[in-house]
Amino acid sequence: MDTKIKDWISHPGVFVEEEMEARGWNRRDLASILDVPDTAIGLIISGKRGITPRMAKALGAAFGVSEDLFINLQSSFDKAMAEEPSPEVAQKAKYFGAYPIREMVRRGWLIDSGANELEKQLVRFFGVNAPDEIPFISLPHAARKSSYEDRNISPLQLGWLYRVKQIASSVASPQYSKEMLLNALPKLKDMLIEPEETRHVPRILSECGIRLVFVESLPSAKIDGACFWLDDSSPVIGMSLRYDRIDNFWFVLRHEIEHVLREDGKST
Secondary structure (H helix, E strand, O other): OOOOEEEEEEHHHHHHHHHEEHHOOHHHHHHHHHHOOOOHHHHHOOOOOOHHHHHHHHHHHHHHHOOHHHHHHHHHHHHHHHOOOOOHHHHHHHHHOOOOHHHHOOOOOOOOOOHHHHHHHHHHHHOOOHHHHEEEOOOEEEEEEOOOOOOOHHHHHHHHHHHHHHHHHOOOOOOOOHHHHHHHHHHHHHHHOEEEEEHHHHHHHHHOOHHHHHHHHHOOOEEEEEEOOOOOOOEEEEOOOOOOOOOHHHHHHHHHHHHHOOOOOOOO
């Protein structure tokens, strides 16, 4: 190994050898002083082995200098030898810091991949035209959440909403009819006393032009349901079933149906 890798940096072994020559010591002499094998000194001088903190202390005592000299020489050499990280590291970290990427991958919404491919997937997932638009995405909606104190939507909730939108966009449904929905409310009310009849809810709402989508909530997202519109005549109700209780199902559903009737979620 060439112990001098740049004009301004050398392996610490070069300095060790210079100090030995200044004192008229050979490798065997220094090895005897330090009580280490001759090969240990040879490996350091040839640049094949670094100087450990323990060796730095020993060399400092032998040459009458601070141990920090050898520690700093080794640190500078290691930094010079280290490869620069790929730009993808910071790029991928940015998305992991902004969105629940690991959970989205676990659920199959995204595929674990390099930064560039992940960026392309997020562009498709959020339906934007370019990566630069991802930080500014939003989705007008009305939602049933645990708290309404903070009107801002969290990244977890945003990821959940866009997954609901992704599924809803793939579902065929007739044009929304407010009249049909109002007529359907008594049918839905009758189902309150017949829990097994709940299975008919998606069909009944679909006939009214409403896409009902169930997506499990992301951890700590704290969102029970949401209403938004794919266009002016295509309402969507998303439900997380965060609480596995029939009474909560009906409460959240009725809440979101009311949003649809008022046409909430069409604008921010």
